[in-house]
Each structure stands twice: as C-alpha cells, then as structure tokens.
Amino acid sequence: MSEDFIEINADLHIHGLYAGGTSEKMIPKIIAENAPLKGIQLIGTGDILNKHWLKLIKEQLKEIQDGIFEYKNGTKFILQTEIEDKNRVHHIILFPSLSKLEEVYEKFSKYCKDLDTDGRPKIHLTGEEILEICNLAGCLVGFSHAFTPYFGLYSKFNSYKECYGKYWDKVYFMELGLSADTNMADRIEELQDITFTSNSDCHSPWPNKLGREITRFKVKEISFEEIKKALIRSNGRGPTLNVKFDPREGKYHKTRCTGCLLFFEPKKAEKYNWKCPNCGKPIKKGVDYRIEELAKWKEPKHPKHRPPCIHIIPLSEIISLAYNIKNSWSEKVQEKWREFVNKFNNELNVLLNVDISELESIDKSVAELIFAFRSGKFQYIPGGAGIYGIPVPPGKKIEIKYFKDSQKRLIDY
Ligand SMILES: [Zn+2]
Ligand SMILES: [Zn+2]
Known part of the structure; x- marks a missing residue:
C-alpha cells in the first residue's frame, strides 16, 4: 500500500435516540466513547434530517470540516440518515455539508410530515425522485439492508434500476444487511459494479451492537470527498474488507412462519400461498430464497474490486x-x-x-x-421471520424445526 493511504473501519448506518425503538443512551457522546473500544474510526451520524438530533450532534461534537464532525477522543462522524420512500424502500444518504443538508431538508419537508419527530422519516417520493434531489445536492445515496422483507429494495423491486429509474447509475453502494453476505449477493449480475457496505444499523451504542458490522475503507484521510471516492472506488480508494454477521444470524435469513416460527422449504411456502398451514400466520420469505430468485449464477462471481467478507460474533x-x-x-x-x-x-x-x-x-x-x-x-440455528439466528458452539446438538405436511392442522383450504 502506498504510504499516504490509511485504512479505517466505518459504520455508516446507525439510529439515534429520536428514532423508534432506540436506547436513550444513543447520544453522540456515548456512541463516540464506545467507538474506539470496538475499533471504529468513522460513524454515520444517523437521523441527521431530524432537527433535535442535529442539535445534539452540534452540541456534543465539533465540525472539523465540511460534513465531518469529531468528538474529543478523535472519533469522527459523517452526516448521514436513513429514509423510507413512498414504496416503503429504505435508503441511506450521506451529505457533503450542513448547507447541503439544509437544502435537502427544505425539499424533503414538502413531502414529509415527520422530519423532526422520527429518526427515519417517511418521504412521499419515489427512489428516482429522491435521487434527483440528493444528486443535485452532491449527496451519496445507496439502499439499506437490500434483501430484507418489508423495507429492503429487493422486496419491492426485481432490479435496483427499476427503483431509481433514470438515476440508477448514480447509485454507488448497497448495504448487504445482516441476513446476506458477499457470497450471496455476488450471484446477482446487476450488482457486479456496486460497492457493498456492511453497517450495524444499531439502536444501542454498546459494542455488541455498534459496529457489529463494519466496512473497512482505504482512503487518504477521513473526509466526505475521500469516503465518496472510496464508495465510487476511484483513484486507489475503495473498500478493503466487509466485516459482518454470519448471514444465518440475521433476522430474515431463512423462510419462516411469523406465528409458530417453523422453518419452511420456500417451495412449500409458495404452495401454501405464504400462509402457515400449521398456525395460519403469514410466512416470511427468507433473504436466502429472495437471492435465489434474483440470482443469475449458482456460485458467486466476485468482481475484481470486491474485498473479502469476514463473519464475526460480538x-x-x-x-x-x-x-x-x-x-x-x-x-x-x-x-x-x-x-x-x-x-x-x-x-x-x-x-x-x-x-x-x-x-x-x-x-x-x-x-x-x-x-x-x-x-x-460454529453452527447456527438460523434466523427468520424477524428473529435473530443463534450461534451454537461446535459439538453441541442443534435442532432446526421444519414444517412437514403431516403438521398441517389448523387451516382448511
Ligand atoms: Zn432500514
Ligand atoms: Zn405457523
């Protein structure tokens, strides 16, 4: 590596205390104090379109250059939020400066009632319209937890190009999400040129959550421009490592009933129209099967720029x-x-x-x-239907309960 490059660990997607279901300890100061214990140098501010959160960021951190804030222990933050669009797809936005943040805030406020009440606001615009606004302001946009049911782009679209319309080529990164990894995502042809990020999406600042997934980047320094170059992979900058959960630990990895929590062979779930014949509750499609549907290749094809992907347990x-x-x-x-x-x-x-x-x-x-x-x-009882998977040390017996036709009992078709 040339001498003036550095490698940094970054977690570019978190939520602050104003987002739903977050810890009241989720304040900039505590997040910043925990970052070096985990080994992270750069964190997305999360929720930065929320005025109350922005106020806390300004109070507890110092702006050291456009778009970058720093705590007194050296932990740096980049202006970032997650939003939900009118199709219920989640996007991550990185802002180059406070003035550009304000510009986007003004435009979004016409399409949103709750910019200042929620952490992850709902903007009544399409992915294409959001990208148009963000692109004009020099922001970077990618899609969060790409494959998860409910809010992942691929739960609503078969191609990210459909979601972003004429701006598709302005999308440079995609967040893998806890339930997928590089080996899975690199079976999809249209993702070959996109940078994969892994982030915690955490709601609590402790090191079992903050940085539970990170992306390592090669950059010259921590600045918006350098992070942009790293995400675009230009001039020698780029991601060098994805560190993440084993996808089996993710909450939506396998196809599973949301009621009785039995696992389903996806074909069987299809046969029962995604309604559990055992308890009548909806069956949630697993990320592994969603990727199977989208995949062009049986085995992953890693493009040359793709860094290694390592799994960890907190x-x-x-x-x-x-x-x-x-x-x-x-x-x-x-x-x-x-x-x-x-x-x-x-x-x-x-x-x-x-x-x-x-x-x-x-x-x-x-x-x-x-x-x-x-x-x-390690072995896993895989996650599914919104329940995390459970890592089990080697040698211990595990049982994974799949639905069998003999279990069909409650529902008559
Ligand atoms: Zn999200
Ligand atoms: Zn069930």
Whole structure:
C-alpha cells in the first residue's frame, strides 16, 4: 500500500435516540466513547434530517470540516440518515455539508410530515425522485439492508434500476444487511459494479451492537470527498474488507412462519400461498430464497474490486457462550470483555487479528471459541421471520424445526 493511504473501519448506518425503538443512551457522546473500544474510526451520524438530533450532534461534537464532525477522543462522524420512500424502500444518504443538508431538508419537508419527530422519516417520493434531489445536492445515496422483507429494495423491486429509474447509475453502494453476505449477493449480475457496505444499523451504542458490522475503507484521510471516492472506488480508494454477521444470524435469513416460527422449504411456502398451514400466520420469505430468485449464477462471481467478507460474533456473545451465561450484560461477561479490550486495544482486533495463543493468556475457553469461529466451525440455528439466528458452539446438538405436511392442522383450504 502506498504510504499516504490509511485504512479505517466505518459504520455508516446507525439510529439515534429520536428514532423508534432506540436506547436513550444513543447520544453522540456515548456512541463516540464506545467507538474506539470496538475499533471504529468513522460513524454515520444517523437521523441527521431530524432537527433535535442535529442539535445534539452540534452540541456534543465539533465540525472539523465540511460534513465531518469529531468528538474529543478523535472519533469522527459523517452526516448521514436513513429514509423510507413512498414504496416503503429504505435508503441511506450521506451529505457533503450542513448547507447541503439544509437544502435537502427544505425539499424533503414538502413531502414529509415527520422530519423532526422520527429518526427515519417517511418521504412521499419515489427512489428516482429522491435521487434527483440528493444528486443535485452532491449527496451519496445507496439502499439499506437490500434483501430484507418489508423495507429492503429487493422486496419491492426485481432490479435496483427499476427503483431509481433514470438515476440508477448514480447509485454507488448497497448495504448487504445482516441476513446476506458477499457470497450471496455476488450471484446477482446487476450488482457486479456496486460497492457493498456492511453497517450495524444499531439502536444501542454498546459494542455488541455498534459496529457489529463494519466496512473497512482505504482512503487518504477521513473526509466526505475521500469516503465518496472510496464508495465510487476511484483513484486507489475503495473498500478493503466487509466485516459482518454470519448471514444465518440475521433476522430474515431463512423462510419462516411469523406465528409458530417453523422453518419452511420456500417451495412449500409458495404452495401454501405464504400462509402457515400449521398456525395460519403469514410466512416470511427468507433473504436466502429472495437471492435465489434474483440470482443469475449458482456460485458467486466476485468482481475484481470486491474485498473479502469476514463473519464475526460480538465478543460479549462469545464470552457468554463460553461461560454459559444467558445475559451478555452480566458483570462477569463485562469484566472479561474489558480485560480483552484493555489488553488488545479494541474488540475487532481481538476477533480478527490477535493470535489465539495470546488470547489464551486471558481466557482459554473464550480463546477456544474464537478459534472455532475463525475456522468456520460454529453452527447456527438460523434466523427468520424477524428473529435473530443463534450461534451454537461446535459439538453441541442443534435442532432446526421444519414444517412437514403431516403438521398441517389448523387451516382448511
Ligand atoms: Zn432500514
Ligand atoms: Zn405457523
């Protein structure tokens, strides 16, 4: 790598305390204090179209250049929000400056009642119209958790080009979402030229949520222009690593009933018209099957620019598993977590880089599980229907309950 490039870990999609269902601890100062413990240098501000949130950002952080704010510990933030369009598709927007933010705010406010009440406002415009406004203001737009049912672009469209109309070629990135990864998404032909980002989309600032997924970028410095170049992959800048959940841990990975939580072979769910013959509740299509429908290739075709994609489990969850403690907030788990992070600088370093023999010096059983994880030996009860998947250490028995026709009982067709 040429000397003047640096690599940074970035989490470009979070939500602040004004978004629904978020922790009241989700304030800029606490997020910034936790970032270095996780190993992140750059965070999306989240919710920046909300005036109250913008006020907190301005109060607790300092604007060091256009579009970039900094906390006193050096953690940097880029102006960012997520919005929902009139087709119920979620988009991520990055803004180049406060004045451009204001410009977009003025335009969006004509199509939105709740810009200042919600964190993720609903804008009554199409993806194409949103992109027109954002493009004019020099913002960057991508789509969030691309494949998830409800709000992922591919739950409403078969191609991102349909969503963005004549501005499709101004879309440079796509967020994989917790339930998919690079191997899955690179089976889809139209995504070959798009940068994949992995972000936490977190609602709580603690390091098991903040940065649970990150994208590593090669840039010259942390600035809007450099992040833009990295997302567009120009002049040597670009993503160098996606760090994320194993997709099986994501909430929508497998096709599953939202009522009785039985898993379904997708073809069987189709046969029953996506209504559970066991309990009558809707069956939610899994991201794995949605990708199957969209895929051109059986195996992923990674374009040359695509960086590696590594799976992780939050360290506090690994410690909980090692000690068989349900609550990853227990004193014992937190104490061990602090020991690891104090010794090895940050959580991502512990999970990704530190030699197992060194990790053993702090705790043998935790080191063993990190080793098992790094060598791909973890098993999962997969997620689906809005329920997270559960990682299970190697050697333990797991049972995954699939619907069988013999279970058909409640509903008569
Ligand atoms: Zn979203
Ligand atoms: Zn059911």
